[in-house]
Amino acid sequence: MDVRVGNGFDVHRFGPGDHVTLCGVRIPFGRGLQGHSDADVGLHVLCDAIYGALAEGDIGRHFPPSEAEWKDTDSAVFLRHAVGLAAERGYRVNAFDCTLICEEPKIGPHADAMRERVAEISGVAVDRISVKATTTERLGFAGRAEGIAALATATLIA
Numbered sequence: 001m002d003v004r005v006g007n008g009f010d011v012h013r014f015g016p017g018d019h020v021t022l023c024g025v026r027i028p029f030g031r032g033l034q035g036h037s038d039a040d041v042g043l044h045v046l047c048d049a050i051y052g053a054l055a056e057g058d059i060g061r062h063f064p065p066s067e068a069e070w071k072d073t074d075s076a077v078f079l080r081h082a083v084g085l086a087a088e089r090g091y092r093v094n095a096f097d098c099t100l101i102c103e104e105p106k107i108g109p110h111a112d113a114m115r116e117r118v119a120e121i122s123g124v125a126v127d128r129i130s131v132k133a134t135t136t137e138r139l140g141f142a143g144r145a146e147g148i149a150a151l152a153t154a155t156l157i158a
C-alpha cells in the first residue's frame with residue numbers, strides 16, 4: 001500500500017461581518033473572516049494537506065489570490081479540486097484531522113456539522129474526518145481574537 005501524509009496551516013484575520021464560515025459551516029458571529037475567497041480557513045488547510053501529500057504545491061498555486069475568478073469563492077470548490085487531483089494521481093483520502101485555533105467562536109457545538117459538511121464536499125466517510133479546536137490561552141494573535149488559525153493533516157492511500 002502506498003501511503004502519503006500532508007499537512008496544512010493557514011490564518012485569516014477578523015474584519016467586519018456577521019458570520020464566519022468554517023469547514024463549510026456558516027456560524028453567526030459578530031465579525032467575519034477576511035480573505036480573497038470566503039476565507040474558510042478550515043477548508044483551506046484540508047486542501048493544503050492534500051496538496052502537500054501529493055507534492056502539488058499549495059492552494060495559492062492552484063487558485064492564485066491575484067486572480068479575480070476566485071474572489072468570494074465558496075472554498076468547497078477548492079476542496080473538490082484537491083480531492084479530484086488526488087484521484088487523478090490514483091489516491092483517495094484515508095483520513096483528515098483538522099484543528100481550529102481561536103478563542104471564539106466556540107467550535108465544539110459545530111464540530112459534528114463541520115465533519116458532515118466536509119464529508120459531503122469531499123466524499124470521505126464522516127468517521128474518517130476529525131475537527132478539533134483549541135484556544136491559545138489568550139496568548140498571541142489568536143489569543144487576542146484577531147483572527148483564526150487552522151492546521152490539518154491528511155493521509156492519502158493508493
Ligand SMILES: Nc1ccn([C@@H]2O[C@H](COP(=O)(O)O)[C@@H](O)[C@H]2O)c(=O)n1
Nearest residue numbers: 102103104105106107108133134135136
Ligand atoms: N474556539 C474553541 C476553543 C476551544 N474549544 C473547546 O474547549 C476546549 C478547551 O480549550 P483549551 O484551549 O482551553 O484547551 C478544547 O479542547 C475544545 O474542546 C472550542 O470548542 N472552541
Ligand SMILES: C[C@@]1(CO)OP(=O)(O)OP(=O)(O)OC[C@H]1O
Nearest residue numbers: 035036037059060063064065070
Ligand atoms: C483561497 C485563496 C483563493 O485565491 O484566497 P484566500 O481566501 O485569501 O485564502 P488564503 O489562504 O490566504 O490564500 C489562498 C488563495 O488560494
